Amino acid sequence: xxxxLVTKRLTKKFGGLxxxxxxxxxxSKGDIYGIIGPNGAxxxxxxxxxxxxxxxxxxxxFFDGVDITRIEAHLRIRMGxxxxxxxxxxxxxxSVRETVMVGYLCHTxxxxxxxxxxxxxxxxNKRIEDLLLFMGIEKYKGENVINLPIGxxxxxxxARALAGNPKLILLDEPVSGMTAGEMGxxxxxxxNIRDSGITVxxxxxxxxxxxxxxxxxxxxxxxxxxxxxxxxxxxxxxxxIEAYLGSE
Amino acid sequence: xxxxxxxxxxxxxxxxxxxxSLYSVISTGQFSLAHGAFMGIGAYISSVLTVNFHxxxxxxxxxxxxxxxxxxxxxxxxxxxxxxxxxxxIATLGFGEIMRVVFLNTEYIGAATGFRGMxxxxxxxxxxxxxILIIFFYVVERSRLGLAREAVRYNPDAASMMGLNVTxxxxxxxxxxxxxxxxxxxxxxxxxxxxxxxxFGFFGSLIILFFVIFxxxxxxxxxxxxxxxxTALLELLRFTLSWxxxxxxxxxxxxxxxxxQGLVDKNLLNWISDxxxxxxxxxxxxxxx
Numbered sequence: 001x002x003x004x005l006v007t008k009r010l011t012k013k014f015g016g017l018x019x020x021x022x023x024x025x026x027x028s029k030g031d032i033y034g035i036i037g038p039n040g041a042x043x044x045x046x047x048x049x050x051x052x053x054x055x056x057x058x059x060x061x062f063f064d065g066v067d068i069t070r071i072e073a074h075l076r077i078r079m080g081x082x083x084x085x086x087x088x089x090x091x092x093x094x095s096v097r098e099t100v101m102v103g104y105l106c107h108t109x110x111x112x113x114x115x116x117x118x119x120x121x122x123x124x125n126k127r128i129e130d131l132l133l134f135m136g137i138e139k140y141k142g143e144n145v146i147n148l149p150i151g152x153x154x155x156x157x158x159a160r161a162l163a164g165n166p167k168l169i170l171l172d173e174p175v176s177g178m179t180a181g182e183m184g185x186x187x188x189x190x191x192n193i194r195d196s197g198i199t200v201x202x203x204x205x206x207x208x209x210x211x212x213x214x215x216x217x218x219x220x221x222x223x224x225x226x227x228x229x230x231x232x233x234x235x236x237x238x239x240x241i242e243a244y245l246g247s248e
Numbered sequence: 249x250x251x252x253x254x255x256x257x258x259x260x261x262x263x264x265x266x267x268x269s270l271y272s273v274i275s276t277g278q279f280s281l282a283h284g285a286f287m288g289i290g291a292y293i294s295s296v297l298t299v300n301f302h303x304x305x306x307x308x309x310x311x312x313x314x315x316x317x318x319x320x321x322x323x324x325x326x327x328x329x330x331x332x333x334x335x336x337x338i339a340t341l342g343f344g345e346i347m348r349v350v351f352l353n354t355e356y357i358g359a360a361t362g363f364r365g366m367x368x369x370x371x372x373x374x375x376x377x378x379x380i381l382i383i384f385f386y387v388v389e390r391s392r393l394g395l396a397r398e399a400v401r402y403n404p405d406a407a408s409m410m411g412l413n414v415t416x417x418x419x420x421x422x423x424x425x426x427x428x429x430x431x432x433x434x435x436x437x438x439x440x441x442x443x444x445x446x447x448f449g450f451f452g453s454l455i456i457l458f459f460v461i462f463x464x465x466x467x468x469x470x471x472x473x474x475x476x477x478x479t480a481l482l483e484l485l486r487f488t489l490s491w492x493x494x495x496x497x498x499x500x501x502x503x504x505x506x507x508x509q510g511l512v513d514k515n516l517l518n519w520i521s522d523x524x525x526x527x528x529x530x531x532x533x534x535x536x537x
Contacts (some may be wrong), residue, residue, distance in 0.1 A: 051409055053408070053409065061489065073264060073412075074412055074413045074414070077409060083409055085406065089403050089405065090403065090406070091399045091406070092401075094399075094516050098398075101395060101396060102407070102410050105399075105410065105411070106412055107393060108392060110396040111416075111420070112395050112397070114392040116386050116391065117391055117392050118501075119391065119392060119394070119395045164410065164411055
């Protein structure tokens with residue numbers, strides 16, 4: 001099977017509002033899969049339902065061939081799905097190193113049996129430092145995450161997601177709040193992630209950024225998937241131009 | 249040692265255990281107004297075991313704490329469904345009131361007239377228990393379990409998105425808190441010789457909450473210092489008779505206004521440790537000259 005993530009008629013309603021309506025997606029292994037859409041199109045809801053933060057109302061989700069539709073969030077993550085957050089979500093006054101370690105915790109004992117284990121072993125520390133180096137933020141390792149500039153916080157968020165050895169990573173607006181220079185380094189990091197064998201799904205508002213990065217794209221509008229295909233095709237799709245890029 | 253001083257020290261130590269029991273719950277971002285009830289469960293069960301069944305005190309305390317911890321699991325699961333602390337307060341308060349009514353109406357444990365005849369809590373026993381618990385928390389906070397709890401405390405959604413089983417982490421912390429409150433209840437009963445239902449009602453829970461709010465729930469030492477100062481203060485204010493609780497309330501209001509995070513927080517601890525480190529290195533360099 002070459003698809004790592006398949007959604008079939010995925011639907012999620014909040015009261016009277018349909019956030020996702022019968023969304024079908026097929027993400028192949030090794031893709032950088034871009035998802036665009038206007039505000040409120042359902043992009044983050046899609047991530048939330050795929051990662052299990054809340055369950056969909058109808059439809060199915062398959063990850064690496066396994067039906068995960070009713071599987072609890074933490075178990076999905078342990079199966080190999082990781083994500084970052086549009087609204088950065090860190091843990092109080094934790095340092096960068098500890099924040100990234102939390103991403104790896106689920107693969108180690110972290111119950112009462114672990115109380116005589118230090119927060120990070122020497123080997124894990126090395127692994128975390130390699131990840132920080134990979135994201136270009138190694139100089140911040142002992143700093144409090146919330147004191148970092150937004151662009152670097154987003155990189156910590158990505159490092160934390162990568163710490164769990166995922167097969168699939170969902171990036172929610174990874175370059176939001178970044179300068180053009182920072183966007184270039186993040187684009188390179190995303191390509192490196194893909195080259196290391198991890199499939200990447202990116203939700204992004206910056207159309208130029210995502211068009212230059214993704215090899216496949218889907219467009220959401222009012223919870224409906226209105227188009228999918230290679231970026232060049234999407235760019236010329238009339239419905240997409242009207243809904244998102246502007247009709248002029 | 250002077251019996252009066254020993255009594256105050258035992259009371260302080262029991263209150264430190266109670267504050268730690270609530271800190272255990274707060275360390276995963278939860279809240280409880282049922283800790284008075286958990287204390288009561290521990291107090292009554294251990295008392296029945298030692299007085300009616302002649303079980304050794306140590307064994308009775310352990311059984312009572314385990315049963316209280318079991319109740320913690322029962323309350324902890326429904327509490328998880330309540331995401332806002334205000335509702336969590338009401339839900340746990342409901343359990344506390346149920347237990348108070350059970351204590352009040354169960355003839356076997358003396359109902360409204362209370363239960364008597366317990367003895368055995370010594371200063372060394374209370375000190376030993378406090379020492380073990382402080383070491384336990386100190387170790388836990390530096391471990392992976394501590395890291396997982398910290399993540400769940402500050403952002404449960406993000407923690408679950410990191411693959412952490414938030415339900416399990418929260419419920420075990422709640423049960424751990426109930427276990428410790430039960431233990432404190434058992435020690436209290438065998439120190440006070442006599443227990444009655446009113447001790448373990450809403451005000452019992454509220455006083456435990458005062459300790460943590462006053463000292464600061466962000467760090468372990470906050471809860472401990474809160475319990476020590478407020479208990480000592482209660483003794484010093486003894487001359488004010490029934491106005492004592494009003495003074496207590498006023499102190500809490502003042503601390504909330506002046507220092508809402510409580511007396512001790514992470515920043516203060518970091519400042520103290522940096523200062524101590526600075527003094528040590530200064531002393532070291534002087535010696536080296």
